Amino acid sequence: xxxxxxxxxxxxxxxxxxxxxxxxxxxxxxxxxxxxxxxxxxxxxxxxxxxxxxxxxxxxxxxxxxxxxxxxxxxxxxxxxxxxxxxxxxxxxxxxxxxxxxxxxxxxxxxxxxxxxxxxxxxxxxxxxxxxxxxxxxxxxxxxxxxxxxxxxxxxxxxxxxxxxxxxxxxxxxxxxxxxxxxxxxxxxxxxxxxxxxxxxxxxxxxxxxxxxxxxxxxxxxxxxxxxxxxxxxxxxxxxxxxxxxxxxxxxxxxxxxxxxxxxxxxxxxxxxxxxxxxxxxxxxxxxxxxxxxxxxxxxxxxxxxxxxxxxxxxxxxxxxxxxx
Amino acid sequence: xxxxxxxxxxxxxxxxxxxxxxxxxxxxxxxxxxxxxxxxxxxxxxxxxxxxxxxxxxxxxxxxxxxxxxxxxxxxxxxxxxxxxxxxxxxxxxxxxxxxxxxxxxxxxxxxxxxxxxxxxxxxxxxxxxxxxxxxxxxxxxxxxxxxxxxxxxxxxxxxxxxxxxxxxxxxxxxxxxxxxxxxxxxxxxxxxxxxxxxxxxxxxxxxxxxxxxxxxxxxxxxxxxxxxxxxxxxxxxxxxxxxxxxxxxxxxxxxxxxxxxxxxxxxxxxxxxxxxxxxxxxxxxxxxxxxxxxxxxxxxxxxxxxxxxxxxxxxxxxxxxxxx
DNA sequence: GCTGTCATGTCAAACGTTTGACACATGATG
DNA sequence: CATCATGTGTCAAACGTTTGACATGACAGC
Numbered sequence: 001x002x003x004x005x006x007x008x009x010x011x012x013x014x015x016x017x018x019x020x021x022x023x024x025x026x027x028x029x030x031x032x033x034x035x036x037x038x039x040x041x042x043x044x045x046x047x048x049x050x051x052x053x054x055x056x057x058x059x060x061x062x063x064x065x066x067x068x069x070x071x072x073x074x075x076x077x078x079x080x081x082x083x084x085x086x087x088x089x090x091x092x093x094x095x096x097x098x099x100x101x102x103x104x105x106x107x108x109x110x111x112x113x114x115x116x117x118x119x120x121x122x123x124x125x126x127x128x129x130x131x132x133x134x135x136x137x138x139x140x141x142x143x144x145x146x147x148x149x150x151x152x153x154x155x156x157x158x159x160x161x162x163x164x165x166x167x168x169x170x171x172x173x174x175x176x177x178x179x180x181x182x183x184x185x186x187x188x189x190x191x192x193x194x195x196x197x198x199x200x201x202x203x204x205x206x207x208x209x210x211x212x213x214x215x216x217x218x219x220x221x222x223x224x225x226x227x228x229x230x231x232x233x234x235x236x237x238x239x240x241x242x243x244x245x246x247x248x249x250x251x252x253x254x255x256x257x258x259x260x261x262x263x264x265x266x267x268x269x270x271x272x273x274x275x276x277x278x279x280x281x282x283x284x285x286x287x288x289x290x291x292x293x294x295x296x297x298x299x300x301x302x303x304x305x306x307x308x309x310x311x312x313x314x315x316x317x318x319x320x321x322x323x324x325x
Numbered sequence: 326x327x328x329x330x331x332x333x334x335x336x337x338x339x340x341x342x343x344x345x346x347x348x349x350x351x352x353x354x355x356x357x358x359x360x361x362x363x364x365x366x367x368x369x370x371x372x373x374x375x376x377x378x379x380x381x382x383x384x385x386x387x388x389x390x391x392x393x394x395x396x397x398x399x400x401x402x403x404x405x406x407x408x409x410x411x412x413x414x415x416x417x418x419x420x421x422x423x424x425x426x427x428x429x430x431x432x433x434x435x436x437x438x439x440x441x442x443x444x445x446x447x448x449x450x451x452x453x454x455x456x457x458x459x460x461x462x463x464x465x466x467x468x469x470x471x472x473x474x475x476x477x478x479x480x481x482x483x484x485x486x487x488x489x490x491x492x493x494x495x496x497x498x499x500x501x502x503x504x505x506x507x508x509x510x511x512x513x514x515x516x517x518x519x520x521x522x523x524x525x526x527x528x529x530x531x532x533x534x535x536x537x538x539x540x541x542x543x544x545x546x547x548x549x550x551x552x553x554x555x556x557x558x559x560x561x562x563x564x565x566x567x568x569x570x571x572x573x574x575x576x577x578x579x580x581x582x583x584x585x586x587x588x589x590x591x592x593x594x595x596x597x598x599x600x601x602x603x604x605x606x607x608x609x610x611x612x613x614x615x616x617x618x619x620x621x622x623x624x625x626x627x628x629x630x631x632x633x634x635x636x637x638x639x640x641x642x643x644x645x646x647x648x649x650x
Numbered sequence: 651g652c653t654g655t656c657a658t659g660t661c662a663a664a665c666g667t668t669t670g671a672c673a674c675a676t677g678a679t680g
Numbered sequence: 681c682a683t684c685a686t687g688t689g690t691c692a693a694a695c696g697t698t699t700g701a702c703a704t705g706a707c708a709g710c
Contacts, residue, residue: 001440003666014690019668026669027687044458046437050384051666053375054695061418068404072598075400079393082421091439093386094419096407112371114416115326133369218601247602254604273397276543277572277599279579328696339660344698351699352657376696379665 002043011039022047053115062300063111065095065104066122072272073242077122077141080293087294088301090117099217101125108134118300121145128185137303139296143186150303152296153187155314159285160194162319163239163267166283168202170325172237172265175199175206178228178249179241187314191241191269207232211245218244225252236264243268243275246282250324266324280323288315327368336364347372378440387625388436390420390429391447397597398567399447402466405618406445412619413626415442424542426450433459443625446470453510462628464621468511475628477621478512480639484610485519487644488564488592491608493527495590495650497562500524500531503553503574504566512639516566516594532557536570543569550577561589568593568600571607575649591649605648613640 008015013032020026021036028036039045053059062085066074082092093116097104104125111119118137124145131138131145140151160177167175175195182189192208199206209228211220225248228238240246246268250260258264260280268275271286292315302309333340338357345351346361364370378384387410391399407417418441422429429450436444443462449470456463456470465476485502492500500520507514517533524531534553536545550573553563565571571593575585583589585605593600596611617640627634 001437004668005666015667016669016691017689020689023668026689029688032688046434048379048666049439050375050378051695052668054373054379054665054697055667055669057695059375064419069394069407070397070401070404070598072395072397072400075397075403076395078400078403078419079395079421082394082419086421091435092419094389094403094407094417096404096411109371110416112326114374218598244602247604251602251604251606273395273543274599274602277569277576278603279572279576281576329698330696340697341661341699342659345659348698351659354658357658373696376665377698379667379695380697380699382665 001048002045004045004047006043007036007039007045010043011035058117058304059115060089061091061093061114061116062297063093063095063107063114063116063119064122065097065107065119067099068096069094072244072274073270074122076272076289077293080290081120081296083290084293084297088297090297090301097123097125099123099125105130112136117304120296120300137300139299141292141296142188143183145185150299150309151187151312152292152299153314154287154292154317156187156190157194157197158314159269159287159317160191160196160239161198162317163269163285164195164198164204164206165202166319166321166325167237167239167265167267168199168204170237170261170265173204174232174235175204175237175239176209176228176232176235177206177239177241178209178211178224178245181210181212188241195239218248221245221248222252225249226256229253229256229258237267238264239267241269243270243272243282243284246284246324247274247278250278250282261323261325267319271320275320275322278324283322283325284320286318286320288317291315326373327370329370329372331368332361332364332370335368336360383442383629384440385414386416386418386439386441387622388418388420388432388439388441388444389447390422390432390444392424393421394419397569397599398595401597401614402447402618405615406621408615409618409622413622415622415626422448422450424448424450430455437461442629445621445625462625464624466617466621467513468508470510475624475634476512476637477617477624478639479612479617479642481512481515482519482522483639484594484612484642485516485521485564486523487642488594488610489520489523489529489531490527491644491646491650492562492564492590492592493524493529495562495586497590498529499557499560500529500562500564501534501553501557501560502531502564502566503534503536503549503570506535506537513566520564543573546570546573547577550574551581554578554581554583562592563589564592566594568595568597568607568609571609571649572599572603575603575607586648586650592644596645600645600647608647608650609645611643611645613642616640
């Protein structure tokens with residue numbers, strides 16, 4: 001790989017001059033500029049971002065930690081984060097935590113050693129303290145880790161409310177929400193409160209069923225959904241904290257012979273691709289992922305540039321109606 | 326961020342000594358070692374991989390280019406590549422090409438500037454020549470770019486054959502394969518030949534329908550699938566080059582009132598999560614993604630370490646039967 | 651008392667880049 | 681003619697790390 005010295009030698013100038021041409025600073029005559037450019041082309045020179053990073057003390061790389069991109073929600077989140085980062089001139093170092101605390105701890109060290117300029121936490125298996133002691137700019141997805149760690153999320157209460165109101169409007173009178181078990185500082189807990197609140201306001205019976213174990217591990221879903229149907233034989237409106245759960249519920253309904261949407265109605269969460277792929281299409285709460293990702297990246301960039309953060313606020317969600325309601 | 330100099334000062338030794346402790350080379354007394362370790366702990370020191378990379382001329386980072394992690398297949402591929410890279414001590418810089426040739430060209434430059442040690446091409450929108458002139462170690466997914474660029478893939482002919490044989494075995498007599506349009510040097514083209522060959526061997530009628538435009542853009546799928554059903558009213562066995570296509574076909578069947586699997590049978594490709602989420606579950610051809618990813622990473626590592634590559638060969642696929650056949 | 655060899659540690663160059671400080675023309679201004 | 685601005689370019693330090701070359705002291709063997 002050619003270096004700036006090779007370019008300088010070939011163009012018959014000093015390395016400083018080459019650097020000046022690349023960075024457009026100082027006075028350079030057109031003739032010199034052309035010579036330098038030609039030498040760069042001929043050598044296929046690409047400046048080393050590594051050397052630049054060392055000098056400038058910033059890498060223009062963000063770390064993104066997600067449980068796994070194999071989950072459709074996180075695959076889509078990753079897509080949008082990458083796009084947002086790219087737009088602001090940052091690259092992404094992708095890390096999978098796989099729901100494993102010690103893996104996540106390792107990843108934080110790895111990202112620190114690689115001097116990433118900021119970290120987006122799409123996974124948080126560790127205690128708040130462990131994140132707190134990191135001094136890198138961070139943005140935490142769906143969880144309030146500490147007052148000084150910015151977060152980004154969507155309006156989970158509103159999501160829960162929209163789901164309940166929609167089910168009620170569509171004629172349901174016995175609602176069940178199937179939810180993961182959330183740490184208390186996770187915003188996603190708001191989905192349940194919004195859901196219950198809206199049901200109560202309408203005088204409709206509503207219950208919450210919590211999944212055990214990993215909220216995102218689908219291997220338990222088939223049994224869970226079958227159990228939900230069996231234990232709530234009169235339920236006619238189901239709400240899930242992810243589209244994936246709803247997908248498994250749809251299967252369970254088919255197996256139990258409950259017709260959707262006639263006998264029972266389903267609402268998912270995320271508006272991930274899954275909701276489009278299912279038959280019937282899944283009514284779901286749409287999170288504005290692109291906006292959320294842009295917000296997260298913006299939040300890191302602001303921290304880096306010393307621009308004060310705007311007070312964080314959840315982004316609005318909407319209900320997308322499809323065939324399951 | 327503390328540097329090695331801070332650690333040395335705090336421990337009362339030279340930076341060389343600190344470096345020796347970290348890298349375990351030369352003679353260091355236990356007492357010195359302990360002093361240094363303590364200083365590192367107290368300062369929360371993490372060595373800069375950037376400085377190391379500059380010196381060692383390798384970054385221990387691989388670039389991964391995929392169209393988008395929002396597509397379930399590529400989300401899963403990314404997951405496995407990350408895991409395989411991590412296992413071998415490499416990090417991943419994730420890039421989305423979004424099916425855009427000029428974006429991909431930019432990404433190659435970006436990865437070169439960041440001095441990645443190798444590139445995994447899960448997307449190839451450019452002409453072979455453009456990849457060829459890169460001298461970085463590469464591994465190309467599902468496409469033979471040039472004799473000197475290693476590739477990794479699964480046995481596509483076998484996949485096509487298994488699908489046809491299975492459909493025939495399940496009683497189908499009029500087969501249709503819905504396929505993306507592939508560049509001639511893409512291995513995925515083999516799926517069609519395997520499919521046709523197996524059908525011919527069994528004396529069963531089989532046709533290929535090619536999608537127009539982007540093989541992975543799902544917005545056209547609903548109309549496409551409706552058209553396929555309308556134009557082939559006597560078809561009773563469908564095979565798709567992705568699970569996602571099959572998902573849309575399943576919807577089209579429901580809308581057309583064709584019962585699955587009684588009236589018509591469907592086979593997808595990839596065994597991505599989609600095949601599990603659908604109802605009925607999708608029979609599909611399973612690609613061994615984890616093995617493929619490990620192979621790709623191994624291939625890059627070998628190039629870096631100068632270990633000769635084993636002759637590339639497609640990995641075996643299997644058929645996973647579910648409810649659509 | 652030499653020489654040799656451990657055991658421990660220091661020095662300084664190198665990696666590829668940027669950039670402040672400076673050098674040296676040329677020509678205009680006062 | 682002294683001063684100044686402008687245009688062009690050079691030099692060397694700095695970023696954080698590794699590592700070959702060297703220094704020092706202790707002790708053994710001859």
